[in-house]
Amino acid sequence: MRISLFxxxxxxxxxxxxxxxDDGHHVTALARNPEKLPVHPNLTVIQGDAKELAAIATTILGSEAVVSALGTDKTTTLSEAIPHMIQAMKDEKIKRILTIGTAGILQSRIDPEQLRYEAGDSNRKLTAAAEEHDAAYRALSASNLDWTIICPTYLPDGEPTGIYRTEDNRLPLEGKQISTGDTAHFAAHELIACNHLHARVGIAY
Known part of the structure; x- marks a missing residue:
């Protein structure tokens, strides 16, 4: 598959x-600092900023699917980039997009009408990052794309085990953490499998 990665x-x-x-896909990746990416025959690197439509359109050109693992880092990069991705995908007639979000934008178990960051499920005082992910979620849910948002909770570094729980639109009950390795493991599989279209997927051990 030809994949665009942000x-x-x-x-x-x-x-x-x-x-x-490793799975044999061809990847085009956008990066502000290309030297941080490996050299690989199946990897094409585009230097640029995800907040710019032209850079995103160039990266997406010729792709079959789009993946965003963009973080927030106290910026508006995510909320600015997702609408550009949606526009570029429409222009290229690409339907599949998978993004990495946060458990804060899953439905609350305290108040099912609210999201976890709004209802205080996680007890976090700062909500700026969740608000950025929420803006991305709202933009994707209003599109006609085949979107999936993977929503990990506390995310320590760790190798993939392939053993974890997932639940559409909610964090699995008593879920406390999930490693970066298992988050990537599930996301890579879901991109192809498309088992959770138009859903935020909570993932935890």
């Missing part, structure tokens, strides 16, 4: 990149 230098994104290349 956020490929991040904690989950770098693992996704390795997984995609």
């Amino acid at each position: 956020g490929g230098t991040g904690r989950v994104g770098s693992l996704l990149l390795t997984k995609f290349l």
Whole structure:
């Protein structure tokens, strides 16, 4: 498959990149600092900023699916980039997009009418990152794309085990954490399998 990847230098994104290349996919990755990405015959690197439509359109050109592992890092990069991805995908007639989100945008078990970050499920005082992911979720849910948002909770580094729980639109009951390795493992599989279309998928051990 020909995959466009955004956020490929991040904690989950770098693992996704390795997984995609190991599985024989062809990847085009956008990066502000291309030197942070490996050299591989199946990897094409585009230097640019995900906040710019032209850079995203160039990266997406010729792809069959789009993956975003963009973080927030106290910026508006994510909320600015997702609408550009949606537009570029429409222009190229690409339907499949998978993104890495956060458990904060899953439905609350305290108040099912609210999201976890709104209802205080996680007890986190700062909500700026969740608000960015929420904006991305709202943009994707309003599109006609085949989207999936993988929503990990506490995310320590760790190797994939392939043993974890998932639940559409909610965090699995008593879920406390999931490793970067298993998040990437599930995301890479779901991109192809399309078992959770138009859903936010909570993932935890």
